[in-house]
Amino acid sequence: MFDYAQILHGIGLMMVSILSHDQDIHTNTTTIAMHQLYEQAIEVREQIHSEHVYLLRLDDEQVIYEKNAYQETSIASLTKMMTTLVAAEKLENEEVMIRIDEDMFEFLRSENLSVAGFLPNEEVNVMDLIYGVMLPSGAEASLTIAQYIAGSEEAFVQLMNEKAQALNMNATRFTNVTGMDAAGHYSTVFDMSLLLKAGLENPLFKKIIETDTHATLSTNLREDGISFRSTMFMMIDRIEQSLFKDGEIRGGKTGFTDAAGLCLASFATIDGRDYILITAGADASNRHLLPLHTMDAIYIYDHLTY
Incomplete structure (x- = not known):
């Protein structure tokens, strides 16, 4: 390596x-x-496109590769890992149904935020909302779960920052639950590795981030519910998957904003050993044809873990 x-x-x-x-x-x-x-x-x-990289082997806490790992940067929807972890820790009733507030949709459109596909005034199971935060990176799901758990996005963000402090994420500050670019909203790929590591120790978070596809329960507006897929697994499908000799990428969370570029937090088992990889800052100008964050992950796992 x-x-x-x-x-x-x-x-x-x-x-x-x-x-x-x-x-x-x-x-x-x-x-x-x-x-x-x-x-x-x-x-x-030259083979790695991301400006920020942190690769950690979990069993012995060995840092295998790093690049600008402690430099503050925008983190886009990697933010939603913290949204998901706080929700997983605070959730008390997995059966509750929550209504999607129609008033948020004008804001979602104006900021061009990604959505899971829930409808205004749709009554959705809270677990389906959390899956909607992580897999399709739904901003409407993030805002709804924040409102339900904490009463407002601002109050939920306070919980996120408190959790970051508890995890010693000392170079991280959240101002929103969606990961949209904002002054004072930043982290490092090292801090994101602390977050992902903590998330994998939470059974609900781990189950969700490892999920490829999810079908929701019936709602008041759609008897058959809806289904969505992990954006990370969709990206992997677009790239040659036979690169690993003895391993697989088991789960992850993508992100993109203009300031953050393409970002990816993932974890993998390669040749029987577990790794966490965080990347940020890959060029997004041709992201629909060249998902450089995913290409970086496959290259790094394949070349730097043997």
Whole structure:
């Protein structure tokens, strides 16, 4: 695997070798080896499109690869992982039906926010709402669940920030539940890894983020309900999936805004070992044809975890 820390460490050892031994004997071979290491580092860097990357192996807490991991950035709908985790922790009744407020839809349209597909005044099971937050990244689902649990989006955001503090996400601040670009709404890919790790320890969160497709219960407006699919799994379907020899991407959350670029939080099991990968800041100008965040994830899991 190519780890910048390991590469730099190796280069440092080679420099010591040059200084500590007969230079005429060792310079040529050391220079060649250093050049090969630099070429490997450059190859990895050129293959990764995301500006921010953090790859963690879970069983031994080993950081395998990082790039601008502690630099604050917009995080788009990766925000909804916190929305989902707080909802999962605060939810007391999984059977309750909640009405979708029609007044929010003008705001959703004006901000061009993604939606799960619920209708104004539709009465929806609360669990279906939470699935609607995570899988299709529904802003109407996020706002509705926030209103139900905390009484307002502002009050729910306070719960999100309190949870972030509890998780030592010290470079994170939330101002909304949807991930829309806003002043003072930011995080780092390192902090997002803390969030995803905590989420995977919550059985409901883990079940939801691993889900590919979900069919809702009947509503007052649609007897058959609706179904939606994880945006991440849809992206993976668009790319060659046979890259992994012994592993799979088991779940994740996509995100996109103009400020954040393409973002992806995912976790995978590769050759029997579990990993978390967070990326942000991939170019989104051609995102419908080139989902660079998903391409990065597949490349990183396939090349940096063996």
